[in-house]
Amino acid sequence: MTNPAIETNGLTKQYGELTALDALNLTVDRGEVYGFLGPNGAGKSTTIGLLMNYNKPTSGTARVLGLDPWTDVVDCHQQVGILPDRFDTYDDRSARRHIQLVADTKRADDDPVGLLERVGLGDAVDRPAREFSQGMEQRLALAMSLVGDPELLILDEPFTGLDPHGVALVRDVVESESERGTTVFFLSHVLGQVELVCDRVGILHHGQLVDEGTLSAFRERLDLAADATVEDVFVHLTDGAVDREETPR
Numbered sequence: 001m002t003n004p005a006i007e008t009n010g011l012t013k014q015y016g017e018l019t020a021l022d023a024l025n026l027t028v029d030r031g032e033v034y035g036f037l038g039p040n041g042a043g044k045s046t047t048i049g050l051l052m053n054y055n056k057p058t059s060g061t062a063r064v065l066g067l068d069p070w071t072d073v074v075d076c077h078q079q080v081g082i083l084p085d086r087f088d089t090y091d092d093r094s095a096r097r098h099i100q101l102v103a104d105t106k107r108a109d110d111d112p113v114g115l116l117e118r119v120g121l122g123d124a125v126d127r128p129a130r131e132f133s134q135g136m137e138q139r140l141a142l143a144m145s146l147v148g149d150p151e152l153l154i155l156d157e158p159f160t161g162l163d164p165h166g167v168a169l170v171r172d173v174v175e176s177e178s179e180r181g182t183t184v185f186f187l188s189h190v191l192g193q194v195e196l197v198c199d200r201v202g203i204l205h206h207g208q209l210v211d212e213g214t215l216s217a218f219r220e221r222l223d224l225a226a227d228a229t230v231e232d233v234f235v236h237l238t239d240g241a242v243d244r245e246e247t248p249r
């Protein structure tokens with residue numbers, strides 16, 4: 001049987017007294033578009049940081065595409081495309097050069113121009129990144145995440161700074177990547193868009209996965225209206241407070 005794209009067991013991260021992630025058991029199947037949602041401070045970025053080896057867990061295990069993210073680091077990064085929530089460009093380097101740098105790291109032979117055209121930056125291929133608007137930087141980050149045809153695409157707040165065309169573009173990219181079998185792990189507070197693209201959503205709250213499922217399953221299980229949205233589910237399962245910023249546990 002094929003390994004899940006992401007699998008965590010008891011994954012926990014403490015920052016001193018604060019439990020940022022509390023025994024997370026999560027399985028994302030291959031080919032799924034999974035929305036990982038939660039209030040500010042819920043532990044979503046912490047999870048990504050652990051899966052990408054930016055951070056080490058306090059306890060627990062994780063597999064990414066069947067690999068150990070903390071020992072099989074190079075193999076893991078080779079097969080994963082990530083759009084991080086904060087992205088710094090190299091000011092003097094062109095968009096083309098940014099793509100080429102990722103391609104070199106991944107030993108991929110993507111055509112930078114083709115990828116940049118795909119995200120609507122075909123006219124800015126040779127412009128230095130310091131001239132880019134926030135939305136252009138976000139499109140560049142999206143193109144960089146697609147280098148090497150990743151098996152798993154992790155998108156952390158992909159809509160930041162994007163105009164409605166850019167928002168539709170992200171959706172198109174998710175749909176076309178999903179069609180070719182890519183797993184997409186999707187973090188966003190833009191819940192209307194999440195609803196349009198995700199097969200399943202999981203709600204993280206206080207570092208714990210409080211519930212997960214399809215929207216129709218949530219409606220039934222939580223006794224919500226037949227037209228309840230992902231936002232309704234989110235509000236139902238969380239209390240609206242920023243998680244643990246003021247009261248570390």
Ligand SMILES: Nc1ncnc2c1ncn2[C@@H]1O[C@H](COP(=O)(O)OP(=O)(O)OP(=O)(O)O)[C@@H](O)[C@H]1O
Binds near residue numbers: 015044243
């Ligand atoms: N390096 C760190 N040191 C101490 N605490 C941290 C650190 N990084 C994150 N935290 C804390 O861990 C908790 C989870 O943060 P995280 O960034 O994972 O939340 P998030 O769900 O991604 O939130 P947001 O939606 O605001 O991006 C927060 O309480 C945060 O303050």
